Amino acid sequence: MPTTARIVAIVLTAILVSGCATYHRGAETLRRPSDVAAIVMMPVDVEIFELSAGGSLEPKADWTEAAHRNLVEALRAEEAGRGLAFRGFDETVLTAEQRVPIDQVQRLHGAVGRAIQTHWNSGPLVLPAKQGRFDWTLGAPAAALRGQTGADYALFIWVRDSHSSPGRVGLIVAAAILGVSVPGGVQTGFASLVDLSTGEIVWFNRLLRGVGDLRTAEPARETARTLLDGFPR
Amino acid sequence: MSGPTRRRLLAGCGCCMVASSFGCAPPERPLIPGERPTTATDEGGLWAIMDREEARLARSPLRVNDPGLERYISGIACTVGGAYCRDVRVYVVRNASFNASMAPNGMLQVWTGLLLRTENEAQLAAVIGHELGHFVARHSLTRMRTARTVGDIAAFIALGTAGAGVQGGPQAVQAIAISALFAYSRDQEREADTFGLAAMRQAGYAESEAAAVWAGMAAEERAEPARDRGVPFLATHPGAEEREQTLRTLAASAAGTGRMGEDTHQAALAPLMPTMLADEVRLRRPERSLSVFQRLLARQPNEPGLNAATGEVYRLRAALGDDERALAAFRIAAAAPRPPATAWRGIGLVEQRRGQRAEAAAAFRRYLATTPEPPDAAMIRSYLVEGT
Numbered sequence: 001m002p003t004t005a006r007i008v009a010i011v012l013t014a015i016l017v018s019g020c021a022t023y024h025r026g027a028e029t030l031r032r033p034s035d036v037a038a039i040v041m042m043p044v045d046v047e048i049f050e051l052s053a054g055g056s057l058e059p060k061a062d063w064t065e066a067a068h069r070n071l072v073e074a075l076r077a078e079e080a081g082r083g084l085a086f087r088g089f090d091e092t093v094l095t096a097e098q099r100v101p102i103d104q105v106q107r108l109h110g111a112v113g114r115a116i117q118t119h120w121n122s123g124p125l126v127l128p129a130k131q132g133r134f135d136w137t138l139g140a141p142a143a144a145l146r147g148q149t150g151a152d153y154a155l156f157i158w159v160r161d162s163h164s165s166p167g168r169v170g171l172i173v174a175a176a177i178l179g180v181s182v183p184g185g186v187q188t189g190f191a192s193l194v195d196l197s198t199g200e201i202v203w204f205n206r207l208l209r210g211v212g213d214l215r216t217a218e219p220a221r222e223t224a225r226t227l228l229d230g231f232p233r
Numbered sequence: 234m235s236g237p238t239r240r241r242l243l244a245g246c247g248c249c250m251v252a253s254s255f256g257c258a259p260p261e262r263p264l265i266p267g268e269r270p271t272t273a274t275d276e277g278g279l280w281a282i283m284d285r286e287e288a289r290l291a292r293s294p295l296r297v298n299d300p301g302l303e304r305y306i307s308g309i310a311c312t313v314g315g316a317y318c319r320d321v322r323v324y325v326v327r328n329a330s331f332n333a334s335m336a337p338n339g340m341l342q343v344w345t346g347l348l349l350r351t352e353n354e355a356q357l358a359a360v361i362g363h364e365l366g367h368f369v370a371r372h373s374l375t376r377m378r379t380a381r382t383v384g385d386i387a388a389f390i391a392l393g394t395a396g397a398g399v400q401g402g403p404q405a406v407q408a409i410a411i412s413a414l415f416a417y418s419r420d421q422e423r424e425a426d427t428f429g430l431a432a433m434r435q436a437g438y439a440e441s442e443a444a445a446v447w448a449g450m451a452a453e454e455r456a457e458p459a460r461d462r463g464v465p466f467l468a469t470h471p472g473a474e475e476r477e478q479t480l481r482t483l484a485a486s487a488a489g490t491g492r493m494g495e496d497t498h499q500a501a502l503a504p505l506m507p508t509m510l511a512d513e514v515r516l517r518r519p520e521r522s523l524s525v526f527q528r529l530l531a532r533q534p535n536e537p538g539l540n541a542a543t544g545e546v547y548r549l550r551a552a553l554g555d556d557e558r559a560l561a562a563f564r565i566a567a568a569a570p571r572p573p574a575t576a577w578r579g580i581g582l583v584e585q586r587r588g589q590r591a592e593a594a595a596a597f598r599r600y601l602a603t604t605p606e607p608p609d610a611a612m613i614r615s616y617l618v619e620g621t
Contacts, residue, residue, distance in 0.1 A: 054384020061272040061281035103292045167385055171392065178396045
């Protein structure tokens with residue numbers, strides 16, 4: 001029978017692990033060509049899942065819709081406090097021809113963002129050739145975005161969040177009693193700022209934690225604040 | 234509770250659950266035409282995610298933008314789909330493997346590898362009918378629910394067996410769960426086959442052609458060398474031979490003949506054919522490619538594109554006797570009024586390999602003369618210079 005001490009240790013570890021949330025790197029200040037840096041906020045990519053007892057991630061459309069709304073609102077609310085000016089990005093006004101390069105930039109950024117998440121500051125998966133530098137760029141394709149929006153920077157937000165089902169919570173409790181640690185839902189994502197004149201990713205903030213909720217407005221504000229933690233001035 | 238008693242209790246619970254559990258979620262009622270699930274349901278979540286995937290697919294560079302072809306395939310989907318016509322959207326995807334899939338939200342993907350292997354409209358209708366079977370019966374949803382239920386139960390049993398100290402308990406539970414899921418998937422495939430045949434019958438297509446698709450696949454698989462084959466235990470679909478047998482039996486009761494649609498099919502596929510043949514050759518699975526090309530050549534022995542592609546496969550395989558076979562195929566292609574670029578080029582490369590300099594040079598010159606802007610012109614010209 002596991003001792004009380006062991007159970008307490010497991011629970012404490014769970015709380016502590018959920019505490020460390022983000023890690024960012026990048027520029028401290030923004031280049032402001034005309035006193036206000038124009039930042040286009042790219043369509044936010046967020047999906048919320050329910051984590052079942054067996055580990056299935058079930059997509060939840062209503063949670064995702066709410067999360068999308070809340071996150072966009074929360075990000076806009078962060079503008080004032082930080083002296084920034086986000087511009088929206090309306091994909092519907094693009095013609096079919098314009099859509100292709102824009103689409104390609106978004107996909108390219110998705111690939112680069114995933115690469116950064118996997119290979120940056122991640123122990124054995126770190127890329128040796130980088131030698132500790134943070135240098136990632138979208139290259140020339142970013143110019144398409146600058147041409148389309150006239151902005152100086154582009155902000156990409158990507159979040160995947162999961163919440164434990166009641167069954168999962170039951171399993172976690174039962175497992176804890178038996179001395180086994182079973183993980184709950186996880187919130188992972190990144191915020192990435194691209195300098196559209198060079199295509200370089202000048203600021204990147206990675207998010208990975210066991211807490212966070214985008215389904216309602218207040219916790220979504222907290223997540224937005226965490227995502228933009230350390231944003232250049 | 235003392236140690237041994239608790240362990241026995243957990244083990245007992247575990248056994249009960251295994252016995253009752255791997256019965257899957259009950260089958261869903263068929264989809265109603267025009268139906269859309271509400272966002273708050275798990276089905277709604279599935280549709281929403283597939284809608285996003287569809288938006289990406291629509292703009293993907295792998296999507297073949299051939300309006301005539303899309304109209305042709307949509308037409309078949311409408312005829313076969315009947316009341317579900319407006320719920321289905323067709324996307325042709327450039328991928329040389331044999332595959333078609335239907336997402337739960339009505340997005341139908343047909344891969345070019347499958348188009349290449351269908352000889353007529355009825356065969357394509359058989360595949361589309363099968364996919365519609367999955368869509369109407371909402372198999373994806375059932376599979377998701379089953380996977381979740383089985384996974385959940387397995388998690389608790391695994392915990393129980395581990396807690397009870399049963400060695401290898403969790404792994405055994407996992408193996409049972411996985412095999413149950415795969416077997417269930419095969420049952421769904423059979424159900425979709427039945428639906429597909431009924432849909433074909435209603436649309437007036439020749440039902441016997443459904444089995445013909447799988448006869449072709451079975452022949453192709455048999456042609457493949459043994460070392461390259463897959464593992465049956467993990468098969469999500471019944472094997473090609475089983476499907477051929479099932480479909481032949483089911484179609485045996487069909488009264489009379491139906492439409493084959495060979496000409497309309499070949500006309501619709503003609504613009505995409507050179508790309509599909511090149512993609513197939515590029516896969517470098519010569520035995521399988523030859524099986525497909527020979528089946529198609531049986532109906533059109535002098536078709537230049539097919540012959541040139543056959544020549545290419547032999548040329549690249551370069552086994553004993555392949556040079557002669559390649560030359561024979563290339564020569565049929567080269568004799569056509571507008572020979573494919575690979576025909577004369579292929580003759581040149583094979584003759585060069587055989588040391589027949591004069592014949593090679595003549596062939597290269599024909600290639601350069603008859604091909605607009607050949608991408609490898611510089612290389613071929615360098616061969617001509619070398620030869621003199």
